[in-house]
Amino acid sequence: MSFQEQIKKTTSLGFFEGQVPLNYKYTMGVAGERFFQTLRDKGDFIASKCPECGTMAIYPLIYCEECFAEIKDYVSVGLTGELYSWTECSSDFKGARHEKPHLLGMVRFQGVQGGIIHRLDVPLSEIAIGMKVIAVLRPSSQRKGSLDDIQCFKKA
């Protein structure tokens, strides 16, 4: 029998309430800044391209994860990609149920390592892995250089 099992009335135990009182302001980083500025200003996705092994990555990096070379080259990959996987989410991180399930997709781009995970606006019956999807961006006047500049991915 454990110690806990001997306690008949756990509500009578004393306790302390606590929190870790912090907020954060994260920088996007050198490559991240470039990606989101390009998204805001040009409405385009860019990948980093390693000068040594040629690997392209989204989200872009300032270094190649494989060969560790410095990357200064970025290439446009457009807004159209391929649905690599998807899910239908029914509850949020607090455990609350969504009124309507949220559809999320992982989208990859031709010849590019990594991808973009975002909302998917495709009828459930039409979703198929491998289908072409295109990013729907907010109007340029409303874009702020953040992930929210992408509204969703829809059928291309």
Add this chain to the structure above:
Amino acid sequence: MGYRRVAIVGAGLTKFVRRAQETGPELSWQASKMALDSCSLRLKDVEMITLGSAPDGFDGVHMKGEYLLSGAGGSNKSYIRNFVGGGTGVFAPIHGWMHVASGACDVCLVVAEEKMSSCHPTPQGAFITIFDHTTEQPLKPTLIWIFALEMRRYMERYGLTRADIARVAVKNKKNAMDHPSAQVAGEYTVDDILNSEVLAEPVHRLDISPAGDGAAAVVLASEDVAKRLTDRPVWLDGVGWNLDTSYWATKDLYYPRYVEKAARMAYDMAGIKEPHKEIQVAEPYDPFDYKELHHMEGLLLCPRGEAARLTAEGYTARTGNLPTCPSGGALGVGNPIAATGLMKVIELFLQLRGEAGKRQIPGKPRVGVAQAWGDLMQVGTVVVCRS
């Protein structure tokens, strides 16, 4: 002892800044790449990687080791994060030493990173839950608060004034003017330190190193490999670590016995019998000015209670008998926690190779000690380096 001999063969260090644009992985990569380039190695030559970083709360990324992995070159490698609070930066090379000394690998990359600027309003909030929730948290303690208790007790024990202690800040901030990574270098007077804003008496603003962002890295190699890579290896000849009780109010507050125990472990391993005579350069951890004095005594570099007098006499200046923090230390170069500890080991690496430039101490030093401290005023991490 049954250990293989381990050498530092390369080093890299970013600038320490108040707020870096670079993400943590980007900072880690800058330091790692610099360290590899400095000894003409590629990532593929590295077999194992260990990364040191202080609490997740600083960067604001839970499971920070995984977050930093790609920038530290850890993808698809034997990679692990190490962590002992503020002692992490000197523990990181000790952890790397374990990898190589044990024979598990010949080349190990050691990376230390901290990005404290993400944390608002200040990183102090990350510390609130390190205090006991029943007996301490209701008083809303901060680290400055408890170090003020420690500093006052140290002053009381040895009859020291704030001015005796402020000389450390003056020395280190000035030393840092020659360090290319420095964040808070400058020429200050003792009065400047004494008259700076009070935080918790007797601790004032300029007695403390500020938060910062930065990364550091070293490459460790086994003896055979090190001798092929360089004709100037710096040997990690002694390592030690020790943790005191978490019931910090039970300690005497004026002597860091855990630092002494860690130091004795490292000195024994390195065959050092009389540290005050054999150590030629020291990088004790100095996030507060009184801590350099505390740690000099714990490292057995001078008799207890004598560190302030020796500092006043110039004994610890770059041209003194025992230069301490010739880098500029945390008080001058800055204090992105884990990166600072490794910066200190890198300073020994450069000093013992005669490559410290304007910071080079005279007399061709051959033996140095670096130390970091942290957790709840309870961990000492120590390395002894020899050229």
